[in-house]
Amino acid sequence: MKVQAAVMVQPGQIEIQEFDKPTPEDDALLLRVDKVGICGSDKHMYLGHTALKFPVIPGHEVVGTATDIGKYANQVMSVMGGPIKSGDRVTVVPGSKNCGRCYYCLHVPGRPTLCSGRTIYGFSNSETPPYLTGEFSEYTYIHGNSWVYKIPDEIPEEITVLIEPVAVATRAVERACSPGLPQVGDGYSIGSRVAVLGCGPIGLLVIAVLRDSGAGTIIATDLVDSRLEMATQMGADVVINVGNTSLKERTEQIQALTNGVGVDIAIECAGIPSVFSEALDVVRRGGKVIEVGHYTDSGITEVRPHQICNKDLDVCGVWAYPQIQFQTALDFLQRTQIPLHKLITHHLPLNELEAGIDMLGDEGVYKVVIEPDL
Ligand SMILES: [Zn+2]
Numbered sequence: 280m281k282v283q284a285a286v287m288v289q290p291g292q293i294e295i296q297e298f299d300k301p302t303p304e305d306d307a308l309l310l311r312v313d314k315v316g317i318c319g320s321d322k323h324m325y326l327g328h329t330a331l332k333f334p335v336i337p338g339h340e341v342v343g344t345a346t347d348i349g350k351y352a353n354q355v356m357s358v359m360g361g362p363i364k365s366g367d368r369v370t371v372v373p374g375s376k377n378c379g380r381c382y383y384c385l386h387v388p389g390r391p392t393l394c395s396g397r398t399i400y401g402f403s404n405s406e407t408p409p410y411l412t413g414e415f416s417e418y419t420y421i422h423g424n425s426w427v428y429k430i431p432d433e434i435p436e437e438i439t440v441l442i443e444p445v446a447v448a449t450r451a452v453e454r455a456c457s458p459g460l461p462q463v464g465d466g467y468s469i470g471s472r473v474a475v476l477g478c479g480p481i482g483l484l485v486i487a488v489l490r491d492s493g494a495g496t497i498i499a500t501d502l503v504d505s506r507l508e509m510a511t512q513m514g515a516d517v518v519i520n521v522g523n524t525s526l527k528e529r530t531e532q533i534q535a536l537t538n539g540v541g542v543d544i545a546i547e548c549a550g551i552p553s554v555f556s557e558a559l560d561v562v563r564r565g566g567k568v569i570e571v572g573h574y575t576d577s578g579i580t581e582v583r584p585h586q587i588c589n590k591d592l593d594v595c596g597v598w599a600y601p602q603i604q605f606q607t608a609l610d611f612l613q614r615t616q617i618p619l620h621k622l623i624t625h626h627l628p629l630n631e632l633e634a635g636i637d638m639l640g641d642e643g644v645y646k647v648v649i650e651p652d653l
């Protein structure tokens with residue numbers, strides 16, 4: 280049997296190619312792809328912003344059905360909610376298990392995404408067997424070094440495709456918490472006032488996670504009114520259109536909402552360099568700035584380092600999430616009452632992947648989902 284997959288031969292060029300359907304090794308399994316979300320990082324890859332060894336089969340936000348399971352796969356893989364049986368609905372963490380040997384694994388074990396020995400589904404070269412290393416494909420090959428989660432039945436089918444981006448959003452919010460003994464006013468906690476700068480899919484999911492985790496006032500900013508309307512539906516209390524206001528006006532408006540001091544936490548979700556600088560402006564002294572929007576390098580911006588010093592700020596980056604973050608995402612998606620299904624706006628067949636990538640960022644487009652069955 281042949282398997283069709285969308286291969287990015289080089290940036291800007293995607294071809295549907297056919298591969299032999301592989302038989303999994305004893306430690307691996309084969310996943311029939313039911314749906315995959317298109318991510319902003321797929322668009323960056325398509326536009327040539329990501330240094331990778333092409334060809335690559337992109338796609339890393341998968342919901343699929345396990346079909347062929349190697350004899351020892353359940354023992355070898357990190358399986359959550361298993362054992363995985365044929366016919367189970369599962370998702371796979373894009374990043375593999377850590378290598379356990381590199382500098383970061385040995386010295387900074389609490390930060391698994393720094394491991395330099397990981398492989399990542401949807402970003403790996405697809406020239407050698409078993410080829411199917413990404414998820415814009417009818418089937419994908421899940422090797423033994425993977426983290427696989429059975430998807431609980433309680434999660435509505437429609438929003439299962441949000442598991443991976445929710446992992447990003449929950450990790451961004453958790454980065455704002457201060458580990459260790461809580462100190463009043465330190466880091467994110469119940470009642471914290473938060474500005475979310477940028478309301479694309481990640482910003483909107485960050486708002487939803489904040490709302491469900493007990494945030495106080497949530498302030499959302501964006502250039503597009505319809506996105507701000509969606510931000511309100513996700514739980515934002517106050518929205519500010521960046522196009523109608525000056526930075527000074529926005530900073531003043533945010534101060535007026537926060538006893539004249541600024542937000543406890545500012546989360547940059549726009550991926551625009553100047554917005555990072557704005558986060559430094561709107562956060563209060565002793566607050567935290569979380570930078571999650573810049574998965575690719577969008578250039579430079581001017582910042583005033585004095586603000587970081589003078590405000591005694593914590594500035595935290597977010598590079599994906601530990602593999603166990605998928606459990607947090609599953610727990611959130613099982614319980615949330617926020618209408619996340621509104622974020623899934625388009626469903627396309629595999630051969631329309633390029634069209635899907637093109638429309639990303641357009642008004643009214645949030646999550647575009649590829650379904651090979653369509
Ligand atoms: Zn993604």
Ligand SMILES: [Zn+2]
Pocket residue numbers: 377378379380381382383384393394395396397
């Ligand atoms: Zn490592």
